[in-house]
Amino acid sequence: xxxxxxxxxxxxxxxxxxxxxxxxxxxxxxxxxxxxxxxxxxxxxxxxxxxxxxxxxxxxxxxxxxxxxxxxxxxxxxxxxxxxxxxxxxxxxxxxxxxxxxxxxxxxxxxxxxxxxxxxxxxxxxxxxxxxxxxxxxxxxxxxxxxxxxxxxxxxxxxxxxxxxxxxxxxxxxxxxxxxxxxxxxxxxxxxxxxxxxxxxxxxxxxxxxxxxxxxxxxxxxxxxxxxxxxxxxxxxxxxxxxxxxx
Numbered sequence: 233x234x235x236x237x238x239x240x241x242x243x244x245x246x247x248x249x250x251x252x253x254x255x256x257x258x259x260x261x262x263x264x265x266x267x268x269x270x271x272x273x274x275x276x277x278x279x280x281x282x283x284x285x286x287x288x289x290x291x292x293x294x295x296x297x298x299x300x301x302x303x304x305x306x307x308x309x310x311x312x313x314x315x316x317x318x319x320x321x322x323x324x325x326x327x328x329x330x331x332x333x334x335x336x337x338x339x340x341x342x343x344x345x346x347x348x349x350x351x352x353x354x355x356x357x358x359x360x361x362x363x364x365x366x367x368x369x370x371x372x373x374x375x376x377x378x379x380x381x382x383x384x385x386x387x388x389x390x391x392x393x394x395x396x397x398x399x400x401x402x403x404x405x406x407x408x409x410x411x412x413x414x415x416x417x418x419x420x421x422x423x424x425x426x427x428x429x430x431x432x433x434x435x436x437x438x439x440x441x442x443x444x445x446x447x448x449x450x451x452x453x454x455x456x457x458x459x460x461x462x463x464x465x466x467x468x469x470x471x472x473x474x475x476x477x478x479x
Contacts, residue, residue, distance in 0.1 A: 308359075413460070
């Protein structure tokens with residue numbers, strides 16, 4: 233499918249590495265102006281900017297802590313002052329702090345909840361305020377099948393990903409009259425840094441669970457995000473599109 237986002241502005245949080253970078257690149261290739269946020273890894277952000285050739289003038293990288301409402305307010309002020317408007321928000325920022333519940337620190341619980349769930353709330357809250365005025369928009373939240381299945385050692389992560397789905401379904405009903413759709417894309421095991429730190433035997437165990445017998449690619453995820461962000465997906469909202477290889 234050929235996507236065309238010429239004259240659209242797209243925000244991708246956590247958009248300089250892994251799945252987020254793949255999504256940002258896909259939108260650039262489809263003609264969009266892309267604002268990719270990052271929290272602290274400036275090296276990765278600069279590397280992303282250096283690597284982009286086609287469409288580099290349409291890529292803007294911006295530091296933003298999605299857990300802090302003040303940071304998010306300043307970010308949207310920059311967006312509106314610089315680009316006047318935007319059309320698509322992809323909430324991709326996410327972290328893991330794995331531990332079994334009995335050994336999990338309060339800090340690790342809070343950091344994951346703040347980034348994965350509160351970050352989705354803060355970014356969406358201000359996006360809705362902006363998008364409602366022009367009665368059009370797309371919000372896409374990157375969740376995970378972990379929220380449905382649960383994995384040992386990932387109770388904090390699973391809770392946030394299940395929460396994102398519930399948040400999506402509620403928000404989609406609130407903004408439907410404004411012609412804003414809100415959906416989730418749920419990637420399974422994707423071949424990025426996010427799973428690269430797992431032990432080899434654990435990765436093999438996960439791979440054996442995938443009916444298609446391969447890990448997904450960032451392109452697999454990005455194509456689904458672009459589909460939901462396009463005008464042809466006008467009648468899809470409150471949905472979860474799984475990109476899991478059949479999990």
